[in-house]
Amino acid sequence: MVAKKPRIVIIGAGMAGLTAANKLHTATASTDMFELYVVEGGSRIGGRINTSDFGGDRIEMGATWIHGILDSPIHKIAQQTHSLHSDQPWECMDADSATPTTIAEGGFLLPPSIVHPITNLFNTLMDYAQAKRTLIPHKPTTATLSIGSFLRHGLDAYWDSLKEQEEVEGFGNWSRRLLEEAIFAMHENTQRTYTSAGDLSTLDYKAESEYRMFGGEEITIAKGYLSVIESLASVLPDGCIQLGRKVTRIEWQAENSGSGNGFCSSRPVKLHFCDGSDMCADHVIITVSLGVLKAAIRDDHSGSGSEFSPNPSQNQQSVEEQMGGSYSQNPLFHNSWSLLQWP
Numbered sequence: 001m002v003a004k005k006p007r008i009v010i011i012g013a014g015m016a017g018l019t020a021a022n023k024l025h026t027a028t029a030s031t032d033m034f035e036l037y038v039v040e041g042g043s044r045i046g047g048r049i050n051t052s053d054f055g056g057d058r059i060e061m062g063a064t065w066i067h068g069i070l071d072s073p074i075h076k077i078a079q080q081t082h083s084l085h086s087d088q089p090w091e092c093m094d095a096d097s098a099t100p101t102t103i104a105e106g107g108f109l110l111p112p113s114i115v116h117p118i119t120n121l122f123n124t125l126m127d128y129a130q131a132k133r134t135l136i137p138h139k140p141t142t143a144t145l146s147i148g149s150f151l152r153h154g155l156d157a158y159w160d161s162l163k164e165q166e167e168v169e170g171f172g173n174w175s176r177r178l179l180e181e182a183i184f185a186m187h188e189n190t191q192r193t194y195t196s197a198g199d200l201s202t203l204d205y206k207a208e209s210e211y212r213m214f215g216g217e218e219i220t221i222a223k224g225y226l227s228v229i230e231s232l233a234s235v236l237p238d239g240c241i242q243l244g245r246k247v248t249r250i251e252w253q254a255e256n257s258g259s260g261n262g263f264c265s266s267r268p269v270k271l272h273f274c275d276g277s278d279m280c281a282d283h284v285i286i287t288v289s290l291g292v293l294k295a296a297i298r299d300d301h302s303g304s305g306s307e308f309s310p311n312p313s314q315n316q317q318s319v320e321e322q323m324g325g326s327y328s329q330n331p332l333f334h335n336s337w338s339l340l341q342w343p
């Protein structure tokens with residue numbers, strides 16, 4: 001009798017899922033040790049990476065930047081696939097101005113003497129939040145501190161620390177305080193775009209310092225971020241990636257009780273898809289975003305059904321905590337919910 005090969009199913013064909021698939025396949029291709037599938041709910045690969053054409057230019061609808069090229073695996077792939085150069089115009093946003101111009105509503109050009117102190121304050125506070133500095137002055141002590149409340153607390157402390165400030169003139173209805181408030185808010189809005197957080201008060205303070213940047217320049221990819229995704233997918237065998245396969249439920253059965261109860265005869269995980277079909281697996285790697293995961297776990301409490309059975313309740317707090325932020329970290333389920341690992 002030929003022994004069944006273990007089957008690994010990766011849920012999600014975004015950067016995380018395809019990187020995992022690429023690594024697994026390239027590390028073991030010659031030995032043909034297991035069956036590998038990537039099931040993707042959408043109709044394309046890439047997830048939150050989606051390069052598109054707009055009026056003849058190449059634009060990014062999702063991820064745009066390589067945030068630091070030193071030791072970045074994305075940069076390495078982009079170099080290998082010659083994706084960093086292109087004849088076609090692309091949305092190139094490299095190189096920020098070292099001396100940006102700041103203009104207040106009404107067309108008032110703001111001098112560095114007004115802009116710099118608030119900009120420095122904001123950058124210093126973010127350095128503390130990102131653990132680039134360790135001694136945190138004026139840090140509020142609430143248990144669930146958000147980035148938003150930390151920043152506002154810092155601005156209030158800054159204002160409290162000032163004795164008398166000279167009022168500004170020549171800026172219409174703008175007072176110094178209003179200008180400083182507006183400059184601070186401008187930086188908060190920029191920070192929101194970095195993190196994709198709708199509101200910085202939903203961004204967990206503790207999680208902020210877990211984010212690690214690569215060193216070096218931040219650049220865009222001339223042939224599009226999707227070229228990196230396509231490169232990762234290109235080595236996978238035909239049929240490995242299955243599109244339009246939205247997983248609606250994942251069942252795990254520790255002790256296999258055979259096929260009599262409708263469960264898989266020899267594989268402990270059963271995936272159910274939106275079209276009513278199912279697939280059995282030995283190992284499942286879930287790369288859906290934490291937002292999707294959180295919605296699935298919350299749905300269970302509302303009684304409308306969860307994606308998971310049994311629900312990984314012991315890890316729900318981790319999900320909730322992580323989702324205080326909006327990072328795209330990926331939980332890894334490996335055969336048992338008790339092995340749910342968090343970055």
Ligand SMILES: Cc1cc2nc3c(=O)[nH]c(=O)nc-3n(C[C@H](O)[C@H](O)[C@H](O)COP(=O)(O)OP(=O)(O)OC[C@H]3O[C@@H](n4cnc5c(N)ncnc54)[C@H](O)[C@@H]3O)c2cc1C
Pocket residue numbers: 011012013014015016017039040041042045046047048049061062063064065066067196245246247248287288289292328329330
């Ligand atoms: C507008 C925007 C701009 C960004 N800019 C940058 C940037 O400049 N630089 C940068 O480094 N990062 C950026 N990011 C973040 C980056 O895009 C993500 O970190 C990264 O693409 C996440 O990849 P992932 O594989 O973890 O998740 P995703 O890309 O979300 O992939 C998860 C996949 O799982 C699929 N899926 C979900 N539920 C199911 C289900 N039930 N069944 C089957 N499949 C399912 C989804 O369709 C998706 O394809 C940006 C993100 C956005 C949205």
